[in-house]
Amino acid sequence: MADGRVQGKVAVITGGARGIGAEIGKVLTAEGATVVVADLAPADGVPATAGGGTAGYRQVDVTDEKSVRVAFDDIAATYGRIDVLVNNAGVPGPIKPSHEVEEKEYDLLFAVDVKGVWLCTKHAVRHMLGQGGGSIINMSSIYGLVGGARIPLYHAAKGAVRLMTKADAATYAKASIRVNSVHPGSIETELSKSLSADPSPEAAAYAQRMLDSTPVGHRGTPEDIAYGVLYLASDESRFVTGTELVVDGGYTAV
Secondary structure, three states: OOOOOOOOOEEEEEOOOOHHHHHHHHHHHHOOOEEEEEEOOOHHHOOOOOOOOOOEEEEOOOOOHHHHHHHHHHHHHHHOOOOEEEEOOOOOOOOOOHHHOOHHHHHHHHHHHHHHHHHHHHHHHHHHHHHOOEEEEEEOOHHHOOOOOOOHHHHHHHHHHHHHHHHHHHHHHHHOEEEEEEEEOOEOOHHHHHHHOOOOHHHHHHHHHHHHOOOOOOOEOHHHHHHHHHHHHOHHHOOOOOOEEEEOOOHHHO
């Protein structure tokens, strides 16, 4: 049962229209937060249940600084503050070795997964500094902790998010702005289902390896990630900054 663990906080979730982001919105809303979804999709294309009763929606391109600045300034003006930023927006990138990746594929991946985290952090921090603190939660991945041959540039991008998190945590700690990263393992989302539908033997073998390498023996759910984010968004984690919350069913433990 919800007990108001983030009661009164204003939380912005990028990429919050669907999947893990939408589940995070539902959980934070249920626990008392005012949630604003910031997503590239236009509002009329977002399911009515996105965020589970979110207070607001802003169409934002996280790769464009003007779009981010205007949205975050408007959110702060409308709701009075920004207490929590969940940098959830991301793309998986090309499934191919580095020497086969096109420059435009590289640019898109790093624009969304790395530059987008930086821009949203930059413009959230401007408001958090003036209000006495906040919590920034960056969505990395287990692939930001370990290497792999299937999507090497995604590993690189999520590794960059991991270290940006630590650097920002050190930078803003004395301003009471906490910055942490979350590292999901194999999670049941629409994206993972679409990848699982790939009929190629390579895709099937990869999916089986992931399952075999997860000690609990099954994929996690978006709710598993959302409750980790809830902890980092709440005052329960007031002494936690610069850390990695790994939610992977034991994948990185073996």
